[in-house]
Every structure is written in C-alpha cells, then in structure tokens.
Amino acid sequence: MSAVKVPAAVIQLCLVLLLLSSVSAAASTHYTFAVIPFYTPEKIWTLYSPFIDYLNKTTGDTWELKLYQNHEALINDICSGKLSLALLGPVPLGRVNAKCGVKPLLVALGNDGKPSYHSVILTNDPTVKSLSSLKNKEFGFLKGSTAAHILPAKMLGDAGVGMPDVRPVYLESQDRIITALMSGDVKAAGVKENLAARFSKKGLSVVATSPPLPNFALSASSSLPASVRQHLVSALVRIKPLNNSKDAKTVKNWDDEIKHGFMRPDKEYLPSVMKILTIFREIQHEN
Template sequence: MPRFTRLILGVLLLIASAQPCLAGSKPVVFFGINLRYSPRTMYARYQPLMDYLTENTPYRFELLISRDYRQALNDLKDGRVLISSLGDGAFVEAMLLYGAVPIVKPLNHDGKPFYRAAIVVPRDSHAQRITDLKNKRFAFGSHHSITGNLLPRYMLERGGVSVSGLEYRASLKNHDAVTKAILKGQYDAGSVKEVFAGRYWQYGLRVLAFSDPIPSVPLVVRPDIPPPVRDAVVAALLKLDRRNPAHREIMSRWDDEFQHGFAPASATDYREQIWMFQSIPFGCGSGCHR
C-alpha cells in the first residue's frame, strides 16, 4: 500500500474514534446510522439533528453513516460511535448482544411514544382484508426488522394467512425498498413502518392493516458512554416541545421519525420486542440474539 494511502487511512481511523475528541472548541461525538436512503437524502434528513445537538450541548456531533445495519451495529460495538439510531430490530440486537442502552424514544404525530407496522398494498388493489392476501406475492423487510418482518408474520397468521400460504415471499433490505417494489408491481403487498406507509401514500400505497402499537425505536448508546455526553443528549432532546411553534420549526427539518419530539426510554420498555426476537416460530428461537 502506498505510504500516502496508509497515511490517509490512519488519519481516517483516528477521526473515527468514538471517544469524544477535540475539534475546535468542542469535543466531537460520532452519531451512527445505517444507510436508509441515498447519501444526499441521508445528509438532508439527519444533519439538521446533528446541528441541533451541536448547538445545544457542549459537544460537536458528526454523522457516521454505515452501509447497512450490520456495520452500524459493529460501529457501536467497536466504539467508532457512542450513540446510534438503528433499525427497528437492530436496536434489540444491540441491546441483547452488546449491552446498548436506550435513552430516548421518538413521539408519533399524536404525541405518543409508539409506532405500528403497516401491511400495505397498491391503492387499486382488490385486497380489502388480510385473508385476501392468500396466494399473493409479499415483500417483507429485513429479517431483523420488527415492523418489516416479525410483526407482519404475526398479523398474517392472525388474519388467517400462513406465511407458507403466500405465492411468493422475499425479505428486502429496508422499508424504502419494500415500498418501491410494491409501487413497481413486483409484489402484491408488503410490510413497513407506519411512517413509511404515510410517506408513500401520495405515490399510490394504501394501508390494508395496522399492528397494535409498540414502543417506538429508541436512540441507543454504548454502555460505557461518558455520563455527561449521555445526559447532554437526553436533556437537549427532551426539552423540545411539539406544542411550541419554534420547536416544531426546528424539528420540521429532521427525518419524519423525529419530527414530534422525544420521551425518556429504558430497557424495560422493550421486553415484548425482545420476547418476539427470541420466540419460536416467528423470531430467532435458536438463540442467535441471546
């Protein structure tokens, strides 16, 4: 490897250290997230949150975008980031395998810290209930997604459609991929987070069924995060009030999931999700998340 290339790689590795490091007048804290949209869209949706945290804490927050959920987990495990926004299954894995700690959870448009899975179909689909999906093509999300995979399996079974009774099924990489595949006519139905169902309604998606509400996906931190960093993030996010017009204006520039404020989160909030991950036959009863 050329000397110059080794030097650049060394500098990048030094920058990627998750422990707060000095940059200008503020220590830098790296905030991890997996690639969910194009890099440009990721920056547009999440950089304003970094800017807010930088302005309202003693730290400067930098995004570290990973190519997929597995790399995002490794970034947290290996200390390249102190805080992460993980997918709605990856956060459970981070808790079970690496001791990640939930600190805050986003509120929905009703001001409640819950969200739902949505089974969606094209707007002109003849399906009116879950039983109409027998022998249809179904797009699940990632195997490790609660709303993209685990909850919809329960919903289908409860609605009288066994997963084996689908004509064809596949697990796509994320919610965005599921919605686009349905709109392209590649699948008859699929499962996504409620926020994605709302986002793509205008393009021709219709919700066939919602799951029961479950606690929303939290921001998680490493178990050894310096308490002042953790406390500063929690304080900055919990002080936002969705009823305050100035606060609503700040959050309007953030990803849809974070536009309504936050509530405190703890590990006990997610006992049901952990049970789903470890249960048979819908989760990972073999113990891969223990």
C-alpha cells in the same frame, strides 16, 4: 557528566505547550451517530444532517453522522464502541441489548405525543381485501426490520399465511419497498405508519395495521461518556415541538421519526422491546 540546567522560562513554555495540546486533543474528540438503515443512505443524510447540526450547536460536543448499509455492521460497531449513538427500532435495539447491554437513552414520540408507532401492510392490488388473500403473492420485506419484516410476518402468520405461503422479495430499505409497491414488483409489504401515510392517496391501500409498537430510541454505546450522555439528553428533552412553535420551527427539516420530540423511557419500554425481539427470533427460526 554534569547536569544541564534548563532555564525556567523553557520549562514554563513546555508546560504551556503540553496544556494546549491536551486541550486541543479534548476539543478534537468527536462522537458518531447513525440511523438503522430503514431509508437509503442518501435520504438518511438529508433528513438527519439537520439533527446533527442541532446537537453540535446545543450539546457542546462534536457529532458526526455515520451511514450504514445494513443492520449487522451497525450492531457490531455500537457494541464495539466504534459507533457512539444510534437511532434503533425495537428489533435492532433488542438485539444490541441482548448482545452487549446497550440501553435506550431517549424514546422518540409520534405525532400524537406517544412513544409508539404501528406497522402497516399496504397493497397495490385492489382485489386484496384481507391478509389471507395474500397467499402466493409477492411480498416485500426489509430483512430484520420491525415494521417491514418481523411484524408483517407475524401478522401474516396470525392470519394463517406462513412465510412459505408468500413469495418473499427482500429489499434494502423501506423507500425501496414503496418503490417496488408503486412499480408492481411486489403486491404487498409492511412499512412504518409515517411512510404509509404519505402514499395512502397514491394507489396503495391498507390491508392491516399492527398493535402499538415501542417507538424508535436513541441508544448509546457503553463507550459514550456519562457527561456526553447528559448533554445529549438535556438538549433533546427540552424541545417540545408539538406544543411550542419555536421548537417546531427548529425541527421542521428533521425526519418525521424524530421531529415530534423525545422522552426518557419508562419502566415498560425495554421489556416491550424484548417481547418484539422474541417474535423476531421466532420468525427467524421459521425462515
């Protein structure tokens, strides 16, 4: 059988089409970002969509916001590579680091410019003046949350109030903890200080505040390409909302947890996270 001669023009056209399809495939690559569900999915969508818009404008990569209902699904997905990037508190970050080596890329700053925050225990009961007076009262928890479970349980324990001494009520987000406090369904609960501050003049009082905790961090799956990591870091470390009015305008619709800027984690950050993980494991054992 004689060979069929293919015109050079046809070969060139095929090569061009192949090149275009490769470019199109590369351009269609998108990366997913999620927030550990300390808010309701609706609130996360509202507060973090502007953040995604910023990444899409500044990194040269395509980002999408992905919502999760619980910690376990998010942890499994970032370890498997189904999720590219997540904003994680100390306990979930410690868990993914221990499970699959995920490390923090950037740490969020508080409104004081520091990479730390506090857990605050609130009550709606004016007779509650100390942690010890919470015995036999309904206490709201967000299971697995640093600020809304692990540190409150630790603080209660240090005050001589073990988990069997309270009536735990497990809720699905810190928003719902606040709702339960406002409605009287629980007498006390722990939340992040930013959330506590919003309700300090609405009938809720502070019972106790934790020591400083390592703040939330943007943490990347091992599947996220190095170039994409660099684009992300460059886009976020250059904004200084606490010192620059233009940057403050850029982040005005972002969640309070990330609107004060980011920094690269120092050498003490991850060890401090793993200390919180140790407390988590102790609390889980007690439960």
